[in-house]
Amino acid sequence: MDSRCRIVAVCGGVPSLMNISYTLLPSSVRDIDEVRHIMFFYVTGMVIISLLLNVISLPYLVSFLKFDVVSLSRESDLKSCVRYLRRLKSRELLFMKIERATSLRLLKAREAMQIRMFCKDLLSSKSFIILNELLKEAYSHPNHCLKSDYLVKKFDVELIGAKSCQRVYQTWPLFRFKQNQIRPPNFYFRRLCYHLMQNKVFHIFAANIILLNMVIVIIEGSINPKPRSDVKNVFTFFDFIFLIFFTSEWLINIAGRARVTFWKNGLIDYLRSPFNIFDFFILITVWISFIIETSCYMNLNSEIFLYDHRPWFTVFKSVRILRIIRFLKYTESMATRMIQYYQSQRLLTAFDVGKDFLIQERRMMAILPNICGSYRICRDLEENIEQTLQGVVRETHNVQSNFSWISTTVRTRYATKLVINSMKDTVDHLVVSGWIDNTEHHFLTSMLNIMLEKVNRKRRIETTDRECIFENVSWLQGHPKTKNALLERAEIRLFESGKCILQEGDKSNGIYIIVAGVCDISYIPQEETLFRLNSYGELPVVDNLLSGNFEKRINSYVTSGMTLGELSFLTNRPYASNVTTDSPCEAYFLSSEVLYKVMQVDSDLLDGLECRIWKSISKNMAIGILIRLKKHDIEEILLHDRHLTRFYIPIIYQFENLKVSDFIKDIVLIEGVITDVNTGKRYTAPCRISRTIQEITFPKNKVMAKLLIIPREEIDDSEISLQKMKMQK
Numbered sequence: 001m002d003s004r005c006r007i008v009a010v011c012g013g014v015p016s017l018m019n020i021s022y023t024l025l026p027s028s029v030r031d032i033d034e035v036r037h038i039m040f041f042y043v044t045g046m047v048i049i050s051l052l053l054n055v056i057s058l059p060y061l062v063s064f065l066k067f068d069v070v071s072l073s074r075e076s077d078l079k080s081c082v083r084y085l086r087r088l089k090s091r092e093l094l095f096m097k098i099e100r101a102t103s104l105r106l107l108k109a110r111e112a113m114q115i116r117m118f119c120k121d122l123l124s125s126k127s128f129i130i131l132n133e134l135l136k137e138a139y140s141h142p143n144h145c146l147k148s149d150y151l152v153k154k155f156d157v158e159l160i161g162a163k164s165c166q167r168v169y170q171t172w173p174l175f176r177f178k179q180n181q182i183r184p185p186n187f188y189f190r191r192l193c194y195h196l197m198q199n200k201v202f203h204i205f206a207a208n209i210i211l212l213n214m215v216i217v218i219i220e221g222s223i224n225p226k227p228r229s230d231v232k233n234v235f236t237f238f239d240f241i242f243l244i245f246f247t248s249e250w251l252i253n254i255a256g257r258a259r260v261t262f263w264k265n266g267l268i269d270y271l272r273s274p275f276n277i278f279d280f281f282i283l284i285t286v287w288i289s290f291i292i293e294t295s296c297y298m299n300l301n302s303e304i305f306l307y308d309h310r311p312w313f314t315v316f317k318s319v320r321i322l323r324i325i326r327f328l329k330y331t332e333s334m335a336t337r338m339i340q341y342y343q344s345q346r347l348l349t350a351f352d353v354g355k356d357f358l359i360q361e362r363r364m365m366a367i368l369p370n371i372c373g374s375y376r377i378c379r380d381l382e383e384n385i386e387q388t389l390q391g392v393v394r395e396t397h398n399v400q401s402n403f404s405w406i407s408t409t410v411r412t413r414y415a416t417k418l419v420i421n422s423m424k425d426t427v428d429h430l431v432v433s434g435w436i437d438n439t440e441h442h443f444l445t446s447m448l449n450i451m452l453e454k455v456n457r458k459r460r461i462e463t464t465d466r467e468c469i470f471e472n473v474s475w476l477q478g479h480p481k482t483k484n485a486l487l488e489r490a491e492i493r494l495f496e497s498g499k500c501i502l503q504e505g506d507k508s509n510g511i512y513i514i515v516a517g518v519c520d521i522s523y524i525p526q527e528e529t530l531f532r533l534n535s536y537g538e539l540p541v542v543d544n545l546l547s548g549n550f551e552k553r554i555n556s557y558v559t560s561g562m563t564l565g566e567l568s569f570l571t572n573r574p575y576a577s578n579v580t581t582d583s584p585c586e587a588y589f590l591s592s593e594v595l596y597k598v599m600q601v602d603s604d605l606l607d608g609l610e611c612r613i614w615k616s617i618s619k620n621m622a623i624g625i626l627i628r629l630k631k632h633d634i635e636e637i638l639l640h641d642r643h644l645t646r647f648y649i650p651i652i653y654q655f656e657n658l659k660v661s662d663f664i665k666d667i668v669l670i671e672g673v674i675t676d677v678n679t680g681k682r683y684t685a686p687c688r689i690s691r692t693i694q695e696i697t698f699p700k701n702k703v704m705a706k707l708l709i710i711p712r713e714e715i716d717d718s719e720i721s722l723q724k725m726k727m728q729k
Helices: 003-028 033-064 072-119 125-140 149-153 162-171 188-198 200-223 230-257 262-270 274-298 300-308 310-371 375-402 404-433 438-457 466-471 480-489 527-536 566-571 592-601 609-628 634-639 717-728
Strands: 491-495 500-502 510-516 519-523 554-558 577-581 585-591 657-659 664-671 673-676 682-684 687-689 695-697 706-711
Touching: 072 125, 072 310, 072 375, 125 149, 125 310, 149 310, 149 375, 188 230, 200 230, 200 310, 230 262, 230 274, 274 310, 310 375, 310 404, 375 404, 404 438, 466 480, 466 510, 466 585, 480 585, 480 592, 510 566, 510 592, 527 682, 566 609, 585 592, 592 609, 609 664, 609 706, 682 687
Parallel strands: none
Antiparallel strands: 491 585, 500 577, 510 585, 519 554, 519 577, 657 695, 664 687, 664 706, 673 682, 673 695
């Protein structure tokens, strides 16, 4: 601290501390109170004067010592800092304006996308209304941000009064009362009455009869027919019929309970239930009302009296409607089903809207770089979109896990609508190109609209049974022993959404059979992979191969009923692609040890388990290769798909040369390398082998060759079997 700072400290800071000491000084004088008061007065005055002097003199002292003068270097630094802060402020304001304008453009793009999807019927009316409400809220927001809180609340499907209704069924004695177990009687007629009494249809029929009787009583009370008229006789006849029915029902209930004696065992057991006592009381009122009407019918004066007091007698006859109370115990399951139905429908609507919202936001993220060129703004908007999607993604995943049929229904309907809209676009393209006229265009469009209406009317699509999906795997069909052996040793594995099942560079230790959910397959070509493919015909390990073109990036999906890990299991090669779950998945897992044990039993060289798995792998690839060649008979091959699977040679090491006979129509090289014996031309997989080849040889190669042989259509299965036997020899 220099001398100037000491002066300022002494004049400005120290006196303030001394003032506190001076103020506390009078408290130390304890002898004389008058002296203490006088000292306190003078000391306080001195403190106040010193404070005033310090406050007034301190600015002049600071100015005299030149503490208020800033150096030139410090002044330039301060100015540069202020300029930097101003530029930063203007830049942030500019970014905020650009981001706000970009958010507004995104909202307009969302609105246009919703209108386009709604016009194509890819968006339901409820989804369009809810998503449009979200857009209106976003337009009114200062930053034009889209919030998903309103959409997340749609997944709360708890109905008003549902818990109260369930609480009533759980606590009210009427619904919790349990009747004693009744043992069936020994006699045939009583046993028949017992089974009739236990049948719910009989009780429902009795309830309908009670309601019909009540309707007739109300009609009689409103008409009030005159005594001894034809209308009165008709109502009396109906009362007699109902009396017979109620009495017969009472006797059936007693007979069904009478194991030994009718009255002693049956009646006593009948009266143990409070419901039965109440029914018996109602039966007595029915008998009383019928006796009163019959006795009044004998006496004209009594009948006139009854005619005048008909409302009171109608009320007495209406007591029998109280029998309906005992049938309320059957409404518990009905009420539960109704609550579950309305909850499932609301959840179905919420999941449908959530699915449309996720599709919309993911498309927005895809086109975001085209709307805004700033990387920072794109990153901020992507983070906002991800935060908006978190709640919806969480709720949709919960629905997929707990209500798989809702996910299946919504996704199936959406996929079907996409296919139908693609067909509509194709029809429009055909009419523009002149391939079809307006009449054909109108007919095809109307048929597609009918199909679309059927899809919209589909309310529920049940998920397929797991074992049924397992049985329908292509390389297990028609082989029950192999299927049962694998099913007994299969494991059920569950995967959450976004889980990587198989990663690039990993080897599959078995085969997955997808039961529920969707998996995303992503393949990016690598130089080493393409080199091995072109040199040795070694296929990249990518599941569900749809073509032989591996030089481009491949993205595909695997759904329920499809398999993963087949090619990696057979070849023991690492994966060249990534397989991740797009939604919660459930799959059967067949380990390599289990598959090898079963393959030892099912080891036919031309139709064994290994052959069938290779056939399943190569079938789609063969179709893709033939389509790429643009042959004239491709449509015929696709229509007669069975020709692609009727014959196949997977184990080539059994043959040195292969002669191409006349019954072969096409040969597709799936994997490996072959050579034409006559010309010496070399073929590398995947490709179609020229039909002019007469004999094929298999050179030494790192990869064993795999051929798919397609027989001619006119060749029957018996001749193909004969050719198989010749090749096995």
